Amino acid sequence: MQKYQSILDQLPYQHPFLFVDEITEIDLNSIKGSYFFHNQHDFYKGHFKGFPITPGVILTECAAQIGLVSFGIYLLKMEGKSTKNLNCVMTSTEIEFLKPVFPNETIKVEAEKQYFRFNKLKSSVKLYNSVGELVLKGQISGMISTEKHE
Amino acid sequence: MTKEDIIQKLKRIVEPYVNHTENFNNLTETSDFIKDLEINSANLVDVILDIEDEFNIRIENDDMEQMLNVKKSVEVIQQKLK
Numbered sequence: 001m002q003k004y005q006s007i008l009d010q011l012p013y014q015h016p017f018l019f020v021d022e023i024t025e026i027d028l029n030s031i032k033g034s035y036f037f038h039n040q041h042d043f044y045k046g047h048f049k050g051f052p053i054t055p056g057v058i059l060t061e062c063a064a065q066i067g068l069v070s071f072g073i074y075l076l077k078m079e080g081k082s083t084k085n086l087n088c089v090m091t092s093t094e095i096e097f098l099k100p101v102f103p104n105e106t107i108k109v110e111a112e113k114q115y116f117r118f119n120k121l122k123s124s125v126k127l128y129n130s131v132g133e134l135v136l137k138g139q140i141s142g143m144i145s146t147e148k149h150e
Numbered sequence: 151m152t153k154e155d156i157i158q159k160l161k162r163i164v165e166p167y168v169n170h171t172e173n174f175n176n177l178t179e180t181s182d183f184i185k186d187l188e189i190n191s192a193n194l195v196d197v198i199l200d201i202e203d204e205f206n207i208r209i210e211n212d213d214m215e216q217m218l219n220v221k222k223s224v225e226v227i228q229q230k231l232k
Contacts (some may be wrong), residue, residue: 091192118214120195143192 007073009063016042019062020125026074030112033066039103054101056136059127064090064140067125072144076115079114081146088144090118095138105130111140120147151231156205156224163200177181179221186219205231 003009004023011020025032027100037054044052068090101107114122120143126140127136156216161177168174169188183189188218189197189198197211198217207230 025164090193091190098174115199117199118211120192143195 002013002063004070004074007070010073010086011069012086012088013065013069017061018065019058020065020070023066024133026071028075028078028113030037031066031071031074032083032108032110032111033070034106035062035066036106037103041103041129054103054105055098056095059097059101059107059136060093060095060144062107063102063109063111063125063127063136063138064093064142066109067123068140068142069139069144070119071111071113072116072121072142075113075121076144076146083146085146086144088142088148090142091139093138095125095136095140099129099133099135100129101129101135107135108132114139114143119143153224153228157220159204160223160227161199164189164197164206167197177220179224180219182219183223184218193199201227206219207231 002022005028007023011018019035020033021035023031023033041094043055043058047053047055057106069088076083100141107129109127111123111125114124120141122139122141124139126134129135162216164183164187166172172184173186181187183194198214202209205227207227213226217226
């Protein structure tokens with residue numbers, strides 16, 4: 001059983017669109033997590049033909065699932081709120097891609113809270129490849145709550 | 151700070167988040183941020199945070215729920231500035 005299993009259990013994703021394996025550290029200001037990009041993912045067949053590279057949108061999604069959604073679940077819990085009927089929507093991204101991520105790499109995501117106010121979480125995110133090089137950096141925002149939202 | 155000063159500052163704050171330019175150009179006190187200016191709920195949070203910075207005030211959940219149009223927002227800001 002993982003240390004932060006209860007957060008993983010509440011993520012509203014599953015295969016083939018779950019991009020979090022592990023949360024390694026978490027507190028009120030930051031989160032760290034990791035994911036292994038198995039070479040059997042379907043998108044490698046098409047991105048690109050005969051030359052598989054992890055799509056930037058998938059890296060962004062991975063950063064968001066750790067840096068926004070996992071983090072948001074924790075922050076809601078720490079505010080004493082129920083995380084049963086979770087609503088989450090990504091609302092903006094500003095991302096730079098610095099290096100490619102190949103199949104069978106384990107990446108690490110580190111995110112820092114910019115603010116969590118009125119159900120909106122804004123995080124600055126960094127994603128590192130299997131040898132610790134920075135491959136993605138930027139800002140991701142989303143609405144996360146246990147109430148209905150537009 | 152006069153009401154007009156507050157409205158001028160408010161206009162500058164909301165402008166980057168507006169999706170209905172025509173309604174913004176014809177802004178009135180009853181212009182609704184979401185219905186008329188088509189600001190989405192995530193950006194409305196940014197409007198509120200920018201208002202906090204601009205006027206050096208703290209806005210709570212109850213305040214935000216009231217701040218749906220120009221007039222209501224000016225009232226809340228004036229109340230906080232007292």
